Amino acid sequence: MSRIPQVGDLQIHQNLEHSKREAKVERVAWAFFLLILAAAVAGILGPGPLSHAVAGTRDSALWIEYNRFEHSRRPGExxxxxxxxxxxxxxxxxxxxxxxxxxxxxxxxxPERTVLTPEAYIYEFARGDPARPAAVILHFEARRAGFTRVRMRLDSGAQVGFTQFFFP
Amino acid sequence: MDAVVRGLVVYFFLLLVFRLSGNRTLSQATAFDLILLLIISETVQQAMVGTDNSITQGLLLVLTLVTTDILLSVLKEHSQVLDRWIDGAPLVVIDNGKLLHDRMAKLRVDEGDILAAARSLQGLERLDQIKYAVVERSGEITIVPRK
Structure with missing residues (x-):
């Protein structure tokens, strides 16, 4: 039979050392929770201000708005x-x-048509007014978590590359 | 495999978060705590099930959660240290009539909480009628009155 410690008249499995350690761990964890939330609001754990980025130079032949951090199985663009x-x-x-x-x-x-090549998918669009800039929105969903490198290229030769990370 | 991994991740994440938030967090469920629990269960359900709404996925998840719980209870039986870290340890906050304020502050328990427990459990009226008050592993406060 295990001996149950006694506090005054009370038989109780009190462990002051453990309770002190536990209180310290809890306080550190609360600070860590706050840090995680701050990172999430800032956009380090998914879309947000620090996540939003531009690949390429604005107003050049090809530039892309994307999020550095995305979630897998969540629609992104x-x-x-x-x-x-x-x-x-x-x-x-x-x-x-x-x-x-x-x-x-x-x-x-x-796109008007899609062409498959061993290295890339090529989407072809007709331009109503080639003299003015245009935008194409790609809606996607990541199937798996992890880093992925994106390379896009126009048939005119302009190209940009960027990396995205998908959280599970 | 997906169901088992998702079940395990959610189980241990919830265990960690609720354990680190302190024993008292959901010990006395107020109306808002109940709503919070409902929201958490709904949020977690989405993360566990994902896009697979099949019966197999659901049954596998239930089996994962229940089996993990059984395994942990077996491990806790064999290790007091693990038992303390997972379920915590009781702590005396009134010792022979003396209020232990530092312990109360750590556990986020005030005199009002102790008096409420004393009224509901023992029908006591004042603090000086309490010999021992203990914050149990569940976060509940139990009272031993003075004779």
Missing amino acids: LVVHIGPSAGGKVGLSLSRDYFERVQIANIEPA
């Missing part, structure tokens, strides 16, 4: 800005390795 071009058509290629982790749910506006 890439806004692809295309500068003025000479022709009435534009081809946007997206490296194929991106699709190993990410599934494109929808493209706005819908």
